[in-house]
Amino acid sequence: MTDTPDPCDLLVDDTLILTLDGEDRILSSGAIAIRDRRIVDIGPARDVAARWTPAARIDGRNRLALPGLVNVHNHTPLMITRGMIEDVGLAPMYTPGIPQGHWLSEDDAHALSCLGLYEVLRSGCTTVVDFYRYPQSLARAAAELGVRAVIAGRVHDADPAALATGRYEHLTRIGEASLAENAALIERWNGHDGGRIRCDWAPHAPDTCSDDLLREVAKLVEAHGGNIHTHLSQLPNEVEAVKARSGLTPPQLMDRLGLLDRRLIAAHCIHLEHDDIALCGRSGMTVAHAPIGNAKGGRIAPIVELAEAGARIALCTDTFSGDLVEAMRWALSMQRIHRQGHVLDARTVLGWATAAGAAALGLGDAVGSLEIGKRADIVLLDRTSPSLAPLVDGYGLLVHGASGHDVDTVIVDGRVVLAGGRLALADGDAIVARAQAVANRLWQRAGRHPIG
Numbered sequence: 164m165t166d167t168p169d170p171c172d173l174l175v176d177d178t179l180i181l182t183l184d185g186e187d188r189i190l191s192s193g194a195i196a197i198r199d200r201r202i203v204d205i206g207p208a209r210d211v212a213a214r215w216t217p218a219a220r221i222d223g224r225n226r227l228a229l230p231g232l233v234n235v236h237n238h239t240p241l242m243i244t245r246g247m248i249e250d251v252g253l254a255p256m257y258t259p260g261i262p263q264g265h266w267l268s269e270d271d272a273h274a275l276s277c278l279g280l281y282e283v284l285r286s287g288c289t290t291v292v293d294f295y296r297y298p299q300s301l302a303r304a305a306a307e308l309g310v311r312a313v314i315a316g317r318v319h320d321a322d323p324a325a326l327a328t329g330r331y332e333h334l335t336r337i338g339e340a341s342l343a344e345n346a347a348l349i350e351r352w353n354g355h356d357g358g359r360i361r362c363d364w365a366p367h368a369p370d371t372c373s374d375d376l377l378r379e380v381a382k383l384v385e386a387h388g389g390n391i392h393t394h395l396s397q398l399p400n401e402v403e404a405v406k407a408r409s410g411l412t413p414p415q416l417m418d419r420l421g422l423l424d425r426r427l428i429a430a431h432c433i434h435l436e437h438d439d440i441a442l443c444g445r446s447g448m449t450v451a452h453a454p455i456g457n458a459k460g461g462r463i464a465p466i467v468e469l470a471e472a473g474a475r476i477a478l479c480t481d482t483f484s485g486d487l488v489e490a491m492r493w494a495l496s497m498q499r500i501h502r503q504g505h506v507l508d509a510r511t512v513l514g515w516a517t518a519a520g521a522a523a524l525g526l527g528d529a530v531g532s533l534e535i536g537k538r539a540d541i542v543l544l545d546r547t548s549p550s551l552a553p554l555v556d557g558y559g560l561l562v563h564g565a566s567g568h569d570v571d572t573v574i575v576d577g578r579v580v581l582a583g584g585r586l587a588l589a590d591g592d593a594i595v596a597r598a599q600a601v602a603n604r605l606w607q608r609a610g611r612h613p614i615g
């Protein structure tokens with residue numbers, strides 16, 4: 164009896180596949196069949212091709228297939244500060260003399276978000292957490308470009324104008340406006356496109372949110388579900404301000420207010436006191452590790468110690484560069500400097516950028532590895548790139564040698580969103596030009612005249 168092949172939407176055929184599944188299966192000549200947004204078959208190319216009649220086919224020869232990378236913390240509108248903020252200050256919200264978030268219009272936020280999401284897709288990231296002002300602009304950009312996204316607003320009640328001069332003024336009207344913005348985002352965008360876009364709550368940081376506002380967020384998260392995204396122990400002045408206000412360190416304050424638990428994804432965790440490490444570890448929270456951003460501030464988060472204490476680690480770019488491949492390399496190398504020894508390995512760090520990020524977001528059953536039943540979020544790297552040879556175990560070269568620029572094709576939810584390095588659903592050249600025009604205007608307002 165001969166089985167008749169079933170129809171499928173897309174077949175990635177005859178390619179080298181690193182599945183990153185539970186057994187770390189590697190298929191030297193494999194194929195992936197996709198139907199209704201999901202992987203319905205994966206295995207040796209000859210077997211898979213015989214079982215399916217695809218509507219479209221991608222020739223995977225000279226390609227390397229990986230699960231899409233997961234970037235657990237980013238703010239695309241802050242792209243406007245990169246290349247400048249690194250040498251003049253730390254986080255933009257605390258730095259005068261640069262374009263400030265409250266200068267952006269909704270349209271500006273959309274233009275910059277398109278740029279940021281273009282860059283992350285171009286570098287092999289298929290899931291990104293993005294939060295800032297005008298979150299509906301971020302959601303719209305993610306919907307248009309085809310990336311999987313978790314979007315939130317920037318909830319805070321500290322007055323940004325006062326903060327840029329080093330003063331904390333918590334104003335109820337600012338807090339209420341930011342809560343309303345996030346609530347409207349959830350109402351409009353949560354679950355968009357079959358769940359490709361999800362919306363969460365993101366209190367900016369324990370110093371820029373008052374205790375009352377953080378308590379309110381805790382209630383809202385309890386009712387809504389999803390994650391809590393924040394910045395934690397990012398800067399010495401944040402730690403000092405929280406201690407002056409409460410007598411507690413930032414992790415202790417978050418714990419007291421019911422926010423330090425497995426739902427929390429906290430960027431940075433750099434300026435921790437010793438007891439904080441054990442507290443964060445016990446909570447099961449996830450550290451969104453931003454090694455490139457940490458390094459620019461001159462100090463790296465103790466992520467090996469945090470992991471040993473029980474915290475979960477995932478990776479992010481936090482605006483500076485959208486290249487999570489680069490972030491993997493920095494994460495590993497910076498810990499070897501920090502610990503002055505041979506800690507971590509490439510496979511561990513690749514896991515932080517895939518399955519660990521997916522698990523932190525509650526998406527462990529959906530993305531993070533290439534397996535039957537999961538969403539078809541797949542990245543194809545160009546094996547003719549000189550930085551992708553010689554491949555031996557695959558993992559080492561990916562982390563120590565590859566670059567996001569080796570990415571050729573990106574599939575999200577079974578749809579090709581990047582092909583030959585170019586966006587499939589939007590005009591990448593127009594996105595870059597539009598973002599530059601926004602930057603020209605806002606940097607001129609800040610007193611600088613861009614050369615572009």
Ligand SMILES: [Zn+2]
Pocket residue numbers: 236237238394430481
């Ligand atoms: Zn951030």
